[in-house]
Amino acid sequence: MISSFDTLAEVAFARDLLRRWWGLELGLADPAALDGRGTVRLAAAVDALGASAVAAVIAALRTVKKPGIVDAGGGVLVIAAPVMGDKGIAGIVYATGARAGDVTAVPEGVTPSEASQLQAGLTALSPPELERARDLVVGAANAVERAQPAVIPPTTNVHPFTEIVGDAPAVRDVVKLLTKIVRSEATVLIHGESGTGKELIARAIHYHGPRAKKPFVVQNCSAFNDNLLESALFGHVRGAFTGAVKDQPGLFQVADGGTFFLDEIGDMSAALQVKLLRVLQEGTLMPVGGTKAIKVDVRIIAASHKDLAHMVQHKMFREDLFYRVNVLKITVPPLRERVADIPRLAQHFITKHWRSPGAPPKLSQGALSRLVAYPWPGNIRELENEMERMLVLAGDAQELTAGMISARVAGIVNGAQSAPRPLRDVLATSEAEVIVSALGRHLGDRAAAAADLDVSGPYLDARILSLGLDHVP
Ligand SMILES: Nc1ncnc2c1ncn2[C@@H]1O[C@H](COP(=O)(O)OP(=O)(O)O)[C@@H](O)[C@H]1O
Ligand SMILES: [Mg+2]
Missing domain, CATH: 1.10.8.60 (Helicase, Ruva Protein; domain 3)
Incomplete structure (x- = not known):
């Protein structure tokens, strides 16, 4: 059950010191050993006396509920610390081979001559030494506890979307909504930070719905320049621009009958927003350089990490397109909120x-x-x-x-205890955080962010470049 005991560095360290300083033997007793069904590793003097001395030590180990020193009878000391598992005590880390000063009492089942042999084989430890030994045992027990397999609670959120893992209330809400969404044809808007699972959800909507056997097409709207994006989405006709040597269908045509996932729709230019609106309103599109509208049947799922409603207020996103896209809205929480x-x-x-x-x-x-x-x-x-x-x-x-x-x-866990960091790294990290959040507040508007931060535009640009933030929208 506890497999890592012998391989842990802290255990090797404690075992080595306990042996070298006082001749004590470190061991781990799991529940089977405490029940007498397994083996326990004991100091040679205890082991040499056989069953009754071993039984006395095991009986003492069974009483251990917290780190401490137990008398196993006759002054034979057991220094022990429990390892806590998810169901209580998972095992006991202990050291044997110590005795308390001079004792005359004899452990149960041990003859007087055996007892004196036992006493001779054990080390008498002073109270401060016992304390140090206990610290080593506790350190080893803590290391074992940390290395134990984590207990992963099974999910209680059972649903057909098995690819979506999560029990958080927000995830339950999303999944409940999905059950309804997959049966409809309505446009879906998924809002959430990058990496929260927006595309995973879009795929789930497609593959659990009636269009599953038709294509699922993905296009990130912030990855391209405007001309390339337009041509990618709507296609172009021969001669539309230099290099357009033949008619090229766009992704909307590729997605015909299926689902089109438009990622980062908030980054689409005003001109393309108009063209997208037309697809949503009339189900038709015009290839670049074309004169004949093409009919397509595509379900659209759009995603954005930006707040589109906020962008509409600031005239950065068309209101009519927003209402077309925002028919069904899914909000995916960031991981720190779940x-x-x-x-x-x-x-x-x-x-x-x-x-x-x-x-x-x-x-x-x-x-x-x-x-x-x-x-x-x-x-x-x-x-x-x-x-x-x-x-x-x-x-x-x-x-x-x-x-x-x-x-x-x-x-980040032990802020204060973590390794010292160069001051310039600390400064750069805080500076980057402040800049990124200012850009976020102003939806990527650098001039507004610069004003907010009370620096000039060119200075902000230079800092953004130097901190490697130029990918931040
Ligand atoms: N709830 C989840 N359960 C399992 N895997 C998830 C979940 N959410 C996201 N993932 C995985 O995390 C990665 C990033 O998700 P993705 O959908 O690309 O995020 P986004 O589109 O929001 O940037 C993907 O590999 C995805 O499969
Ligand atoms: Mg994504």
């Missing part, structure tokens, strides 16, 4: 990306604590990447431990 789903999602990605035969490695409790503490600005995509990275680092280890977590994800 922290309780992190264990299940982490587990899901371990299984998803495990390529070797046999069972995938288990996530340790210590690793999970760190994953849960990180704020995940890149949301589920960032978590998925982290899990893939851990699987690579794990090789054929059976556990994904805290040490395999990237510095970026692990570092």
